Amino acid sequence: MDAAFWHDKWDRQLIGFHQDDINPFLKRHWPAISHSLGRVLVPLCGKSLDMVWLASLGDDIVGSELSEAAVRSFFDEQQLEPVCEAGGELTRFCDGPFELWQGDLFALTPQQLQPVTAFYDRAALIALPEPMRLRYWQHLASLLPAGTPGLLITLDYPQQQLSGPPFSVTESWVRQHSEGLFEVELLERSDVLADNPRFVKKQVASLDELVFKLTRL
Numbered sequence: 001m002d003a004a005f006w007h008d009k010w011d012r013q014l015i016g017f018h019q020d021d022i023n024p025f026l027k028r029h030w031p032a033i034s035h036s037l038g039r040v041l042v043p044l045c046g047k048s049l050d051m052v053w054l055a056s057l058g059d060d061i062v063g064s065e066l067s068e069a070a071v072r073s074f075f076d077e078q079q080l081e082p083v084c085e086a087g088g089e090l091t092r093f094c095d096g097p098f099e100l101w102q103g104d105l106f107a108l109t110p111q112q113l114q115p116v117t118a119f120y121d122r123a124a125l126i127a128l129p130e131p132m133r134l135r136y137w138q139h140l141a142s143l144l145p146a147g148t149p150g151l152l153i154t155l156d157y158p159q160q161q162l163s164g165p166p167f168s169v170t171e172s173w174v175r176q177h178s179e180g181l182f183e184v185e186l187l188e189r190s191d192v193l194a195d196n197p198r199f200v201k202k203q204v205a206s207l208d209e210l211v212f213k214l215t216r217l
């Protein structure tokens, strides 16, 4: 999934990953992740309304998104008028509690981010194929101070029955590739096959959504 793939998705509005409602797993589990106000990093954020929900709790939001169309849509839909400035290879869009870094996440450095206090990954890790997925996981960790907690949501299904994205990311993948980076706790595994007509239509045998608490080591 190179940059052209995602720009094409946004240009043609093929954004089936975008949710019009707040993610129910975020609402249910965020209290276990973060108790105090801070700065929440949302990598590969799209124009997710989950950022609005997190901001409604009083947090500042730091997003990272490749597509300028996505970033502009987010601010337009929130009736905000961001100030933009160049920041290295990226452009920083800011208004209210939102600071979105438009450009390649891999070009984002810890120095550009003021220290974040939590992170939220929904449809980011699972958007990426191997080996980019592992590179993403290691880069995300490099952006986080030790002790930073985060919520990760993945999908687990028989990968051979459907091509991604979203890709299947199992509990064992998360545990194996988090060694030395994150402490991992599985908070919930939920059968969501019936809620996903695309997977049912393709006769995928099972589809579970997994919710993890991660803590940067």
Ligand SMILES: C[S@@+](CC[C@H](N)C(=O)[O-])C[C@H]1O[C@@H](n2cnc3c(N)ncnc32)[C@H](O)[C@@H]1O
Pocket (backbone or CB within 6 Å): 006, 007, 017, 018, 019, 043, 044, 045, 046, 047, 048, 064, 065, 066, 067, 070, 103, 104, 105, 106, 122, 123, 124, 127
């Ligand atoms: C599957 S979407 C998920 C968006 C969002 N997390 C959500 O829940 O709606 C993945 C997003 O990652 C963005 N993306 C892909 N590669 C990226 C990269 N290298 N740097 C920053 N954003 C990227 C895409 O443009 C797309 O909006």
